[in-house]
Amino acid sequence: MFLSNQDVIELAAWRQRLHAMPEVSGEEIATAAEVQRFLGETKPDGIVAGLGGTGVAVIYDSGAPGPTVMFRAELDALPIEEVGQPDHRSKIPGKGHMCGHDGHMAMLAALGRQFGRQRPKRGRAILLFQPAEETGAGAAAVIADEKFQALKPDYSFSLHNMPGLPLGHAWLKDGIANCASRGLKITLSGRTAHASMPETGISPVPAVAKLMPALTGLSKGGIATEDLVLATVTHASIGEPAFGIAPGHAEVWVTLRTMTDGEMDGLIASAETLVREASAEGRLGYALEYHDIFVHSENDPEAAALLRAAMDAEGVSHEPGETMRGSEDFGRFATVSKSAMFFLGAGEDMPNLHNPNYDFPDDLIPIGTRIFTRVARDILG
Template sequence: MHLTNHDIIELTAFRRHLHSMPEVSGEEVETAKEVARFMSATEPDAIIEGLGGTGVAVVYDSGKPGPTLLFRSELDALPIEETGTPDYRSTIPGKSHMCGHEGHMATLAALGRQFGRQRPSRGRVVLLFQPAEETGAGAAAVLTDRRFNEIIPDYSFSLHNFPGLPLGHVWLKPGTANCASRGLKITFTGRTAHASMPETGISPVPAIAMLMPSLTALSRGSIGTDDLVLATVTHAVIGEPAFGIAPGSGELWVTLRTMTDAQMQALVDAAEAMVQRVAGESGLSVALEYHDVFSHCENHPEAVTLLRDAMDAEAITHEAGEALRASEDFGRFGSVSKSAMYFIGAGENLPALHNPNYDFPDELIPIGARIFSRVARDVLG
């Protein structure tokens, strides 16, 4: 199964069209429609829409017993104003595909073209276009959708483009591939006072000033030693923007990040104990909320072997590399299947992911499709 030059031209145009119409997590309605429309031309055996919200699953079934292989991409873009100037730049103010998810979608579309022409010899291939990866909510929503029971995979695979690596060069690390993370929102409530008599109120300022360095000090280790624990203060709000009022409330936002879920629980326990102690000593009431919760992403050894063998067969350079600090909700698919994700180089001199002028290299579409296609052929024939 090979992509033709005509395929590459159309897939590139599809990627650029998606780039021009970004939708953020949970709002990918039009993106999902475009994906379903494009994939319907490959005449799959089934298209499941609205999966986990706006997700789309495209199924190519041999009609014979065998494993189910799931290949996953993301639908969502980011709330970032694009500053690059391609002809196909974002037409939606304040939103853009600065993580390359539109390129991942085009890569799966390339795979769909191949399996539309020739089904696997046994089993099934499922192409999943998943919503809300950026918030960590999408994979969980897909997995809890009752219709996912119809396509539960034996193996799940995904990729992510990675600027900084040579174009087409792959990192594929056994074990932890992405860190666990979550956002901790700490809300303090005290009592306002006149700014001339702050002693008559209860201010959150001392508590927040103490917690900023203290929470950060919980950090230790490194990615290189597979024991990273990181607490990063990202936002703080204190009182009202007025000179006459001593504040009676405040918020502190902290991102907690660890190599594993077990480490995350220990970090959560330590952070919560510290916050409760400082709030109590300051006479403040406190509420804790968690947002954007990501489990760590663990690459299964069997799935890693399948990817490595496929890359060797396709003469694609790869090495173990290292885990990424960034989180990825693909890790949740490891709870239902043997899963693995690899990172494919977008080039050494490109802007970083989430930079406002990033643009996914179109050259990666056929490379990623070759790897996934070879895995499918090796397993399913």
Template sequence: MNAAPAGASKASLIQRAGTLSSRICDRVSGAIAGMFLTNRDMVDLMEFRHGLHANPEISGEEEATARRVVAVLEETKPDRIVTGLGGHGVAAVFDGTEPGPVVMFRCELDALPIEEIGSLPYRSTIPGKGHLCGHDGHMTILTGLARGLARNRPARGRVVLLFQPAEETGAGAAAVIADPKFKEIAPDFAFALHNMPGLPLASARLSPGPANCASRGMRVVLSGKTSHASVPEAGLSPMRAVAELMPSLTALGPGGALQPGYRLVTVAHARLGEPAFGIAPGHAEIWATLRTLTDDGMSGLVGQAEALAREAAGRHGLEVAVDYHDVFHHCENDPEAVDILRAAFDAEAIPHGEAEIMRWSEDFGLFGRGVKSAMFLFGSGESSPQLHNPDFDFPDALIEPGARIFMRVIRNLLG
């Protein structure tokens, strides 16, 4: 495990672990007889998370994070550790002694390109990067689950703990699935969680059907011809096309209620010409995020948005090119997988209720194609800063109940 972070002594972490155990019991109806992580475990796991938090790596750069994960997984002696999955992905495999289904639990390796603020003793040491979505906590929950599996392997089937790269860009799940090594551990069931500010601590929200929207970044490039600013008529400026396109694109997706037909188009960035007073522009870019409730709705929105870009370029004699980035498919919670999680919540006295569909996107949805999958929201506190805020920090109090929920799923499915 990582050394204790500066400002956090072993004694203070041991005391905090005991306090967290008490808080968890109080928060979750006081009915937790099956806690399988000891105070010693909690000290180690908090050290691990704090080390991850202090050393964030963004999508596609998670090499050192993957090494940290492999080091702690090796201590739990899985039957196999797969590395280099879809980039820097890691999977720990725990086999049962009898045939049975493959059950996968997924977390994310990557952090965000956001400067962290605040005075945590384990705050980010990497300028401009921070674990401000809670992926450090998600990794720690699966690491705790690995400790439980080291002591009590599944009776049958197989458990796969997947530490996925590049979730924040939408590239990671697709890369993992395309990797030939993944075919050897492909699951029958896939489960995940995401911490959720605004919900009571350690409470769960889950519903069948669409859980997260599909989205993609659309970049429209308009090309004309520059000229001296004193004779703009001698060039071909994309200024009018940009002025027309921004409101017409957003009109395609006005937002509203998250119901069938939901669309939202957000202009995220625009650039016209060069930052110089002597040049009439000849180049422009518009970046827009397209968002729909389901993948089926995305294809129609893409077609209409591209048509608007071509029409605007044609009216003004410009060349146009369109490309796409950060492509996320929508997440769909399978009813059977939802029932499995709900049974685990009930068995572990986890308060739970129905979840609203989230506008934000998550590439976990790709694992649900042909697989029974579900992701639940796990409350990180009603007063917690929002995800991607520069002062967000994952609550250590979620580590034990998160791991325990997943362990209950394993016991119920695999014995």
């Protein structure tokens, strides 16, 4: 299996088409339809749409007994206004592919072109275009979908582009690849009052002033070390934007992050204790909500070895690298398959991920595709 120069040109153009039509988590209807159109031309043996919401699975079946190997890319973009000026810049105000998921989709589409020309010799290859990765909801929704039971893989593989690493250089770590994280929304309820008589109300201001440094103070451990515990206040609001009203309502948002799921339980308990104590002291009601829940992502030794062997065979330089403090919901596929994820350098001088002028480098498409192709060939023939 191979990609021609014309393939690479067409895949880059398709990536740029996706870049211009970003859709955020849970809204990837047009993107999913475009995936089905583009890969429908490869005459797959099946397409499962509406998977876990808007997800799409494209199936290439050898017809012979063997394992099922799944490669995953993400459909969603981010609620970020693009400030870069490529010809293919986002046409959707306030939304942009600032994480490079458009490039990940192009790599899977490249695999699809090759499987369309030559099926695996045994087993099945499945290309999963997953929704809602950015919110941590997509993988769980896909796995819970009844349609996924017929697709359940033996192996699952994924990658993420990584600015700051040399173009095409890979990080592949045994064990934990990404940290666990979740967002905690704290709502404090008191009683508003006239600003001239604040003593007649119950203000959340003292509680917020106490909570923000106390929550941040839960952080400990070094960068990407086994004892990492990180609490980051990301948003706070108090009362109404008016000078005549003493506030009676407040919100504090904090992201909780740990190396493993087990450590997350302790961090949650500590954060909730701080909220209870501050609320009681301030005579406030409180409510807690959790959002964007990511489990830690851990590479299976056998799956990681297969990726490493593929990189060696394809001449892709690699090293163990670090555990990413950023989270990835690909980790949930470890509950149903042997899974592994690696990070592929997008260039040392590239803007960081989620930067409003980030644009996935098209030169990375054939490199990632070669690695995935070799893995598929090694497992399925």
